[in-house]
Amino acid sequence: MLSPQNAPVVEATLPVVGAAVGDITARFYERLFEAHPELLRDLFNRGNQANGTQRQALAGSIAAFATALVAHPEQRPDAMLARIAHKHASLGVAPEQYPVVHEHLFAAIVEVLGEAVTPEVAAAWDEVYWLMANALIALEKGLYTGAGTGPEALWRPYTVVARLLETDDVATFLVRPADGGPLPATTPGQYVSVQVELPDGAHQIRQYSLSGQPDGALQFSVKRVAGTPDGEVSNHLHAHVGAGATLLLSPPFGDVTLAEGDGPVLLASAGIGCTPMIGMLSHLAATGSTRRVISVHGDRDQLAHAFRADLQQLTAKLADAEAHVFYEQPAGEWPAGRTGLVDLAGVEVPAGTTAYLCGPLPFLRSVRGQLIAAGVRPADIHYEVFGPDLWLGAEA
Template sequence: MLSPESAATVRATLAVIGANIDDITARFYSMMFTDNPELLRDLFNRGNQANGEQRRALAGSIAAFAATLVQTPQARPATMLDRIAHKHASLNVTSDQYVIVHKYLFAAIADVLGDAVTPDVAQAWDEVYWLMAGELIGREAVLRRDAKTDWITATVIERRAETPDVVSLVLRPSVPASFLPGQYVSVVVPLPDGARQIRQYSLSCAPERGDWRITVKRVRGGDTPDGEVSNRLYEDVVPGDVLTVSAPFGDLVLRPGDTPLLLVSAGIGVTPMLSMVDHLAATGSTRRVTVVHADRSPACHAHREELERLVAALPGAGLHRWYEEGCDGAGAPANSGQADLTGLDLPDGVQVYLCGPLPFMRAVRSQLAGRGVPSSDIHYEVFGPDLWLAQD
């Protein structure tokens, strides 16, 4: 909890910090990477740095945490903190790296705001930072302890083309480790320029299968850093190759129980939902399950036939699909156009799991809110930096 003096200062300066936080974070990253180029080369996502998403995510998380401290001091933005902690644990972020971030972040604040950063202001925001860092360091330590390992190796034992732009890779980890339906692993990929970039991929099968499986989508177009890791996995990895991976992490996990489920995905966001459906089928679940998926076309729908088969194996489950470019070759009945949940039968107490592009998830969440589904019953996964912090 913030001291009363710092809480008053943060409350008085929150708007000023918020108005300048994009400039602050841009300056912060510029200084930190200039002095520590290995962080950009081997830890931070170069694509997200290039398009500005990482800066906006950092700004949003700090602003959200500070606002919570002064508006509801007894509470914490738990969903946001858990999501960041799982991501950091999967990257093997260490506590000493929080010291580095602190150094350059506060230098950036001083650079951007100048004389407005009085000793009292600096002290108050220092408290905010270390309260947030302390929460994350503690959560990450627990996650790493439970994982019992940092980086391990995994051998590719199968490669399968799912669509013209998507492949699945079945992995056999060197250290047996279970996971929860919906979780992901980080994959370390050495690149031609010597960088060691890390990306997260959802495990797209049930834990009961034993081996792991990730599904990788190639990102076409241009020479930007976006997609450099996925493209390399798509183009170069074959059975017999050995990858460096993390233990499974991720806070979007299927909760046990008998409540009805609504699993909603778009595009490659089908992967965590596929793990959940596969788990339900493998365990003989009798939960009421409704699965919704949207994609550009049936040909672009990765794991389409597998999803149909798994849903058909669940008693009373229903599958609803929408394709923007028509339904030819879709197999089972499908709908044309954008996903529309307004006509779905939603039972009381339904728990919603959601994954896909941000505009899609916002649209779905709006539809669900209009149907009276509480936001606390909607659980979501964001690929890349979490830009949906206001929904926490």
């Protein structure tokens, strides 16, 4: 899809742009929020902006997209953009926001690279941007249509009907549509966006995985995060939201979902990464699945392990399932072979296994490597990461 005249220009300048893309994205966000402070207040995650992970993710996605175009100029790598599109749809990103991003991104490129940005170079990277933007716009349009909504009507009020404390730092919220209407269709592994109004008037948004399948309700779980602004939404939910409260939720989105079939499945998680895995396990148990199911979870200790009892109960309901739990600092007696970080050496991974991973990036890297060494195809390993995806393209 990259034009013949621009492909060699992008290839020649990719090392320069790639080396400076971190500075470019930092300047881009500075410009964007100077011109549109409402975007930082009501759309972008202030925690991810403060810790720099959003800038890293944007830089990585631009570099990965441009590299893919150079390697295969006749193709548009839509598959690698699916994750971004799902996140954008869950935030209500609209097509008219892309020209705004273009304006400030290209101004940042000129500021950082200066005279190196000739008209020829600008035209080539303009094509890269719009290939990426138009691909996302098309993907997001399809997601909105599938959800029966649009960016202008994304948020729906839900009533909290119950709140359950899983651990000292993890709370589960059960919610039903406040309008009495039907629940949206869901797929195991998806997440919802939750929008809350904070004391300073900001409307901040966070994504939380669906962590079960209760009758007549949606269920998501929130781990309390330390620090400000990193934990401003999770702490608000823990401190101020209980039964009877109203929350604004998006429809469910997410590109890492449990595929139908009868082949073996491995669900690997660490910490609060257990939430989408419990959602998948709940679905498998509710449908009476006869698939071979292997659950692997790592945590600090038993008290920090959310859904510990659910993991045991759901595993017992399945015809062919097993669970392997690792604790770094177990309380009381615990098998030595299950003490420390997750180690798949003692886990038999059947041929044809499809794996789903969720947890911190070091965990994902480690487990993915172990699965590949065990014979699992890279294409059959799917991962979900909370927050900006700093691993974009790593599974290719």
